[in-house]
Amino acid sequence: MDVEILKQITHNVFLVKYENREFLVTKSRFKPHYGERKFSDFREWIPYRSKLAAMILNGYTIDFRPEIKMLYLGAASGTTVSHLSDIVERGYIYAVEYSARPFKKFLELALERRNIIPLLKDASKPEEYAGIVEKVDFIYQDIAQKNQNEIFAKNAEFFLKNGGEGLIMVKARSIDSVAEPSGVFNRVLSELEENFSILKHGKLDPFHRDHIFVHVKF
Ligand SMILES: C[S@@+](CC[C@H](N)C(=O)[O-])C[C@H]1O[C@@H](n2cnc3c(N)ncnc32)[C@H](O)[C@@H]1O
Incomplete structure (x- = not known):
């Protein structure tokens, strides 16, 4: 068919x-x-496996040019990176993951594709990969950590070009396991506004409940 x-x-x-x-x-x-x-x-x-796919199916798209350089924080085993690698086919994706277990599967992906540079590193310590990663046009972050705004800002300071953009996936429960998600999201958005302009934010339901995406400009 x-x-x-x-x-x-x-x-x-x-x-x-x-x-x-x-x-x-x-x-x-x-x-x-x-x-x-x-x-x-x-x-x-698959939108249940990738928050970026969920965002797109919910009606919001980022027009990634095929030649951009990207830093991806929280690659896990590479589900979303694999699709970004199809999109950014003439650019590069520097992809950071600190857990050895998913990284092993991620390496299989990186070995078959020339545009993925895998880094087994802690995203909260960008100084440890500053000698490898160049200035990028875009930072994608999906690390489900309490201090994820701080980690994003630190990486932006090191690697994001002026006028560059980023996308942050936020899981309410990773930041505060008891508070109402809407309150957590408001707090995250106002923190991000201190360093970035917010271009758009939105929910990832029904694919990922109590998550939002935040698209920002540096
Ligand atoms: C929700 S999963 C990412 C899923 C992946 N982005 C995807 O869509 O295919 C979050 C990942 O972030 C990683 N992570 C969390 N904190 C990190 C840190 N400080 N540095 C690097 N990786 C981190 C975790 O090990 C986990 O694999």
């Missing part, structure tokens, strides 16, 4: 129809990485 392209969302990101179902996909010449389906030249991008 053929894949029908319903809509192009941004470079190498499409909404397609296959076997009467709609899928968010990235155009990819690589094999599946995390159990997603591959049809024709496309890899399914």
Whole structure:
């Protein structure tokens, strides 16, 4: 059965129809990485597994140019990085993860793709990878840590170009396990406003409950 392209969302990101179902996909010449389906030249991008896919399906898109340089904090085993690597196909993604277990699987991905530079490092210590990472156009952060704003600001100070942008995924429970999520999100947003302009924020429901994305400019 053929894949029908319903809509192009941004470079190498499409909404397609296959076997009467709609899928968010990235155009990819690589094999599946995390159990997603591959049809024709496309890899399914599962919103329950990737907050970036959830954001896009909820109607907000960032137009990543294919040649940008990106710093990705919290790569885990590379689910979302694999799709960003399809998008940023002529640029680079410096991807930081501090846990050895997911990093092992992430390395398999990085070995087959030339645009991923894997770093087994602690994102709260950017000085430890400052000799490797260059100035970037974009920082993506998904680390689910209490002090994630501080970590983001520190990395932006080191690596983000003036006028560069970032996307932060915020899980209310990682910051405060008892407070109302809306109060936690307001606090996170006002902290971020001290250093960045907020371009957009929004929920990731129903795919990731009690999470928001925050798109910022430096
Ligand atoms: C929610 S998972 C990331 C999922 C991934 N971004 C994706 O969409 O495929 C959070 C990851 O951040 C990592 N992490 C948390 N704190 C970190 C830190 N200070 N430095 C590096 N990695 C960190 C965790 O080990 C975990 O793998």
